[in-house]
Amino acid sequence: MTFDNLEIDTLVVGAGQAGVAVSEHLTKQGVPHLVLERNRIAEAWRTGRWDSLVANGPAWHDRFPGLAFDDLDPDAFAPKERVAEYFEAYAKKFEAPVRTGVEVKKVTRNVDRACFTIETSAGVIQANRVVSATGPFQRPVVPPIAPKDPSLHQIHSAAYYNPEQLPQGAVLVVGAGSSGVQIADELNRAGRKVYLSVGPHDRPPRAYRNRDFCWWLGVLGLWDVEAVEPGREHMTIAVSGARGGHTVDFRELAQQGITLVGLTKSFENGKVSFQSDLVENINRGDENYLSLLNAADAYIERNRLDLPEEPEARRKLEDPQCMLQPVQELNLAEAGVTSIIWATGYAVDYGWLQVDAFDEKGKPKHQRGVSSEPGVYFVGLPWLSRRGSTFIWGVWHDAKHVADHIGTQLKYLAYRDASQR
Structure with a gap:
């Protein structure tokens, strides 16, 4: 099936967690729409991460309100394939109008009428509104300092799947957020010598006093913080759901x-x-870790909760030799390093969205996902409305705000005065 200048009110680009959430809310609003996905639903969960990846939040938390992981313990961490299946099932639950295998190549605003022309791999579409639900993980970033050395096997964490794909030898993992830490740990457990490059990071407890850190950030209101502290826009979070969470x-x-x-x-x-x-x-x-413990203790005392004390959570191991005498320089060959994994994050890529919706640095201009360009919306970006915006449940709430905005616009357009009735 191909499009022959199909006309639709709203086009949603991307059928990951953001696109599925937007589609659900548009369906509830009665907004005619279409979701285009160049691969499969939630493809990034299947092939854009390593084999052993699990969700970083427990099953009771990392989900949409309308569907639970019925086959998992609420405190378990869903494997990546199960997460992808979850979003497929969720889309099927409300019969989301998703077309997979269709790539959006170009979006431009029409000059002669108030809508957009969308060029796709399956033909042309006309839409009154366009929602970008492509998320923040669009283009893996390898910094320019990466050596031009063909003897080194270098990949971004997006291309890492398991230890067996790497040549024999030691591995340098650059980046100590969730991805870098978990990959380094997996490689070390597989018998590899690992060097882990650690930058600034937040380090929450996986759980404290019988509650997961996701719960603590919720009751303490930290998920709903709306303004990021200056200099912390790209702060990584070192947390893991691997091996049951730790x-x-x-x-x-x-x-x-x-x-x-x-x-x-x-x-x-x-x-x-x-x-x-x-x-x-x-x-x-x-310090970040202890500040959350202190806030949790104060919350328990203030609300007189009966949660077990956990003094061992404050136990600090002795500084290892690599902290007492940090390595300043490493000869890669002498250290046996044959691979470098760049766990250095992603950049967005909006080359296809050719509208006036971006600042001089190429970042979307928006307020809670409502773009400065009328008719254009964004969902799934970090800090779209709050700290929790990139988490599954946060995306769902952000999508509701965007869909409500679209629904309100349609209600105004549906108005007819007395002479038109």
Whole structure:
């Protein structure tokens, strides 16, 4: 089936968690719409992550309100394939108008009428509104410091699936957010020598006093914080749902054999140099960790909750040798490093959306997903409306706001005065 100048009120681009959420709310509003996805529903969960990945939040939390993970313990962490199946089932639940295998190539505003022309791999569509639900993980970013050395096997974390795909030898993992930490841990457990480059990060407890950190951020109102602190827009979070969920402790990772190093600075003549910020980064992560414990304790006392004390959560391991004498420079060949994994995040790519909706840096201009360009919307971006915007449940609530805005516009357009009735 191809499109022959199909006309639709709202086109949603992307059928991941954001696109499915938008479609549900548009359906409830009675808005005629179509969702286009170039791959399969929730494809990034299937092929854009490593094999052993699980959700970072428990099943009771990382879901939409209208459907539970009935086959999982509420406190379990859903495997990535199960998450993809969940979104497929959710879309089927309300018969979402999703067309897969169709790529949106170009969106432009018409000059002669108030709508957009959308060029796709299956033909042309005319739409009054366009919702970008492509999310924040569009283009893997490898920093320009990456060495031009063909002897090194270099991949972004998006292309890492398991230890077996890497050549024999030690591995340098650059980036210590959730992805970098979990990949480094997996490689170390597989018997690889691992160097983990640790930058600034937040390090929440996986659970504290019988409650997951997702619960704590909820009752403390931290998910709903609407303004990001300056300088923390891209702060990574070191947390893991792997092996049933556990608190990330960098000192423990070092005890298990991982060599911690500071922020990766440069490569030259077969050597990599690191910033002298390892201890500072880990200590600041500890401060973040302890601040959440303190806030949780105060909340328990204030609300007189009967939750068990957990003094061992404040136990601090001794600083490992790699913190006492941080590695400043590493000869890659002498250290046996044959692979580098860049867990250095993603950038958005809106080359297809050719409208006046972006600032001079290419970032979307919007208020809670409602673009500065009339008729254009964004869902699934970090801090779209709050801290929780990129989490599954946060996307659902952001999608509702955008769909409500579209629904309100249609109600105004449906108005007829007395002479038209």
